[in-house]
Amino acid sequence: MTTSVQMKKMTMIQGINDAMRTMLAEDENVLVMGQDVGVNGGVFRATEGLYEEFGKERIIDTPLAESGIIGTSIGLAVNGFKPIAEMQFFGFIYPAFNQIMTHATRIRQRSMGRYTAPIVIRAPYGAGVKAPEIHSDSVEALFTHMPGIKVVVPSNAYDAKGLLIESVNDPNPVLFLEPMRCYRSSRVEVPEEKYTIKLGKAAVRKEGEDISVFTWGAMTIETMKAVEQIEKEQNVSCEVIDLRTLYPMDKDTIAASVQKTGRALIVHEAPATGGVSGEVMSVINDTSFLYLRSPVERVCGFDIPVPVYSLENEYIPSPEKIKNAIQRSISF
Amino acid sequence: MTTSVQMKKMTMIQGINDAMRTMLAEDENVLVMGQDVGVNGGVFRATEGLYEEFGKERIIDTPLAESGIIGTSIGLAVNGFKPIAEMQFFGFIYPAFNQIMTHATRIRQRSMGRYTAPIVIRAPYGAGVKAPEIHSDSVEALFTHMPGIKVVVPSNAYDAKGLLIESVNDPNPVLFLEPMRCYRSSRVEVPEEKYTIKLGKAAVRKEGEDISVFTWGAMTIETMKAVEQIEKEQNVSCEVIDLRTLYPMDKDTIAASVQKTGRALIVHEAPATGGVSGEVMSVINDTSFLYLRSPVERVCGFDIPVPVYSLENEYIPSPEKIKNAIQRSISF
Amino acid sequence: MLDKFPMQQILNEEGKVNPDAGIDKISIEQIKHFYYLMLRARLLDKKSVKLQRQGRIGTYVQYEGQEAAQVGSAAALEKGDWMFPTYRDHAATLTFGHSMRNLLLNWRGRIEGGLPPEGINIFPPAIPIASQLPHAAGAAWAEKKRGSDRVSLVYFGDGATSEGDFHEGLNFASVFQVPAVFFNQNNGFAISVPMEKQMNTKTIAQKGLGYDMECARVDGNDILAVYFAVKEAVERARKGEGPTLLEAVTWRYGAHTTADDPSKYRDQSESEKRRETTDPLLRLERYLKNEGEWEDAWTAALQEDINKEIETALEEMENYPEPDMSQLFDHVFDVPTWTIQEQIDEHLAVKGRKS
Amino acid sequence: MLDKFPMQQILNEEGKVNPDAGIDKISIEQIKHFYYLMLRARLLDKKSVKLQRQGRIGTYVQYEGQEAAQVGSAAALEKGDWMFPTYRDHAATLTFGHSMRNLLLNWRGRIEGGLPPEGINIFPPAIPIASQLPHAAGAAWAEKKRGSDRVSLVYFGDGATSEGDFHEGLNFASVFQVPAVFFNQNNGFAISVPMEKQMNTKTIAQKGLGYDMECARVDGNDILAVYFAVKEAVERARKGEGPTLLEAVTWRYGAHTTADDPSKYRDQSESEKRRETTDPLLRLERYLKNEGEWEDAWTAALQEDINKEIETALEEMENYPEPDMSQLFDHVFDVPTWTIQEQIDEHLAVKGRKS
């Protein structure tokens, strides 16, 4: 007997919507809260239809106050609910920083496991959609350094649905970052039913022999483009790894790949200094020092605020830079 | 003709106090503001005597609101003043995160240089003084990744005075972190008059041949202890470098040292994952790959919140661990 | 609290004046100038929406319907005072002397868009909601410390009242009795979220009671009521009598931004109704007609002038030189750090462009 | 606003009862029990200060003088309700069923110090000022969603009213009409900063007006006034009639913590004067004496019982097993991540200790 899984082509935003609908239907303690997530269906339509389906007690338009959203989510979570809290843009998470840093992530340890706050914080993020200032920040490194929270970044609909469901199921706080450029950039086949993808596992997007390129989120787009081009132009074979979870990172996959290729490049959109690249580099250093044939390369954002949109294409790492870095690494 | 510089033995907290007094006397636009900095002289006595000397218009007891303190400091700074704003403990900077991340650090760029906010944010930090929860955080990495702010960490009175004066003079925002354990841990000779130490320059605390140990703040204490011990116990010579400024980092000193010793260890108190060590490692990778004889070692805090004080000595990197790491590196 | 904070009005919907309101303090020329300023703002707004539809500018934030609130408040300031706008307050900044070209550049994602002409103290518009309130308190405090009589005027919406910075800004201002005017435009919505979901109160003015701050509620579509209320608050501030919280009750006719679809969350017929009733320009038109001060030739001339001004600005905007890479790097610090300098060098090497 | 928010009092300094205040709603046994609870709290506080001086515990946070506010409010709760204390509210948590041993362990820097006995809903004390207010709103909201009649009671000081989270917590509570009681202990100081520098208002109660929230001001040293005010607020919350903000005006006799020197910022003779006048225990003593309900043998017996209880707790505290390394690592996540697991392994390798 074979069970046939119903598949459907979805954009990433649809996958996210579907994941929330799935979990809302399954567990009556799941709540969705945030600014404009209810009646309006979210500024990106991530919560479209949920208000109509699950009602105002479960899909909650909150006041415009991020600290209040996370702070009350903590109270709700400790007292039995499972809030999926939306920050309208990642750049507006900063007012909630204190609640996340000192409470959401610490209440479990502080109470020796008695109280837990398994909140999922969703946030659209990254540059490239011509959004105003602050809307385009990609500060995932602030959270990978924060003890007590997992950080997840899908890059397509399939991963988004499976990872978001897993994040809701996870008994720990999870920051779920949604690259805005990926929201509608591709449609992939996604099972209509529930499935999960384990947190902490990277995906090998493309196998290769000469260099390992580590990236995530929207930078998978530039990276795949660069790799396609350079493989056509030169006799070089690149492995592309989408990390998907930034904390905890998939050490084994990183190590295995670098030990195979002997070279590594990390691509991310956030400013280079202090970015997550430093941690990927540490993993490589710790696991694969003797395998490295050239210094680890980085192609990252500049050490500057993400600019207003007339200049954002200058800011975003380009396929050209990625190719140059691959070239540098190979010919070291 | 010789000018004799008057010297005085000072603790670090005295050096800090002296630096503020110096700048308050020199520039009437300098203000000191924060919780309990006025009448009370600060919970660590950093501002002792300043209220009496400069009065309530310049030494300002503010309401208990970090975002308000930084937010009004920005308004004051753009409109001509030079606020030195105290966060009572570094762990209480989080409510001000939005103001620092989206305004203090961006107003210059946003206005193409028209408006600037050269605020100095002072904060006692780090573990080891038996303070309650949250008081002991060492999250400097959140700020080294933040474009538009410099991050300074003195470890003794001489550096503290010279660096703080330079920070007040600096036309950019500066985060000035004061390791609480260093406040009164040593007394050193400090010139009574004004002097400055350039930001971005590390100090070689001890020269050595076999390994470069990079650290800052209170971890200089453990590091010097470990190095003294291991050099007695074994035939090994360690170079110890106190980075002092974490952004921008002193690339040249780091590179020169690693290129000399061929080995590197980074010691910091903050959680390992995503810590500033990642950036030091990047600098080494970028500048000195071919010189490295063994993987870069790290001795850091765990990926956990700094614990309540009964366990903080378990948390703080110990000389023993530092010695082990040196050993590992040498015998790789 | 509605009874404690009645909506102050001078000019009603029919353009009739409240006889007790002291309209004699203002000349007919001034009133006609107000009409001009509002018309100018409205025509620019309408043009901008069109430009967005034509793809000549990016996402645009409309203010149509809020002209009385913005123009009336801005007109109560003097040069040298400080203004702290949001993304929606270009009617205010325009009135206070911002450059029309730069305002248009703003919607092209140009950094110059945030910059007013030299000597005019306008902050770049605050994007993080309510974050500008402490800045306004701080800048006003600086003026007080210097002993000047300059003041701060800060704009924010109904949604902004929910943020912690609203509270901290007001508290600092009241504790230090700084010369700041907190001017709220209550347009009833924060994107899709109506005031009733944003707060449990029927007024925003009453929030001043928690700070023992002067506070009042005015008809934000009545430019005379707005102007006098702000003027009074500004004068109080200049005299060292402390800050004020003003609520101007208004309405945005259109979407939150051109990327928003208001039909998702409200019945847009309400906007259509208001265009015929509470509209700030219509009301002044009625008044001027009642007073026999309305001439079609006069408005026609105004329109023509304004349209010319807009066309000129638009042309300047479209001919404005491409953004320079230096905007990315040059002003993050006074002098680029070495990491930024290396990034510049690498970037230029790839781009092969002049810096 | 002082006139709008008179200080509600039932028992005056002479221990005389306000005849209109409905003291008949409470039995003399209950009042005597209040005396016992306050005495218990005070003796524990005094002992703790001594222990700190002897180096048997670390820095300690006193509450002496605030017993009526804390005990009276805590006594108005029922089991199953939620309590959100600060670092200074152990008289409240003790009254609500916290373990005395654990409270003492807290001052040894022990994580167990934050944990109440199973089944008693007390949050670990909040260290970041005002951050607990949104938690209380959230937990109360959860009860409302479940349709229970449980409520949240949250403690915070005068200084806490300046933080953004104070505002956001109250706003969420009022928008969603959750069953929460916001109980402010206005002890006049935030470390060295007096109320006059913290806010421009003379009352904290009036801050409820900005949320259309029930609010009142009570004599925080009058346990009966506190008890009845909180009881009323709690009942209102249970009935689904929404949240309340209460200001209990009180005073801490001692330093902010044992690490603080109050002589730097205030004249401590004020505290000495208050011990003879407004003291919460003295006042009840006077009342009981006036009523002929005071017997020296009764208080002596109480003291003895309490001292025994304290000695036992102290002994348990001192004999409590050393902290286990697992406390560091085991509860950051439900299961340690690999980075933490590697760190555990390395750490144990160095320490050679059992995990």
Ligand SMILES: Cc1ncc(C[n+]2csc(CCOP(=O)(O)OP(=O)(O)O)c2C)c(N)n1
């Ligand atoms: C801190 C923060 N959170 C969220 C947003 C996203 N956002 C932009 S405008 C807006 C609504 C603002 O409403 P209101 O204050 O009433 O002003 P209006 O837009 O109506 O003028 C929101 C939620 C933001 N800009 N900043």
Ligand SMILES: Cc1ncc(C[n+]2csc(CCOP(=O)(O)OP(=O)(O)O)c2C)c(N)n1
């Ligand atoms: C966010 C934050 N900022 C600063 C502090 C340091 N701090 C601890 S207690 C205190 C004063 C609190 O005053 P109040 O709210 O009146 O409570 P009280 O201590 O008088 O009970 C301060 C500033 C802190 N704990 N949290």
Ligand SMILES: [Mg+2]
């Ligand atoms: Mg609005």
Ligand SMILES: [Mg+2]
């Ligand atoms: Mg207090």
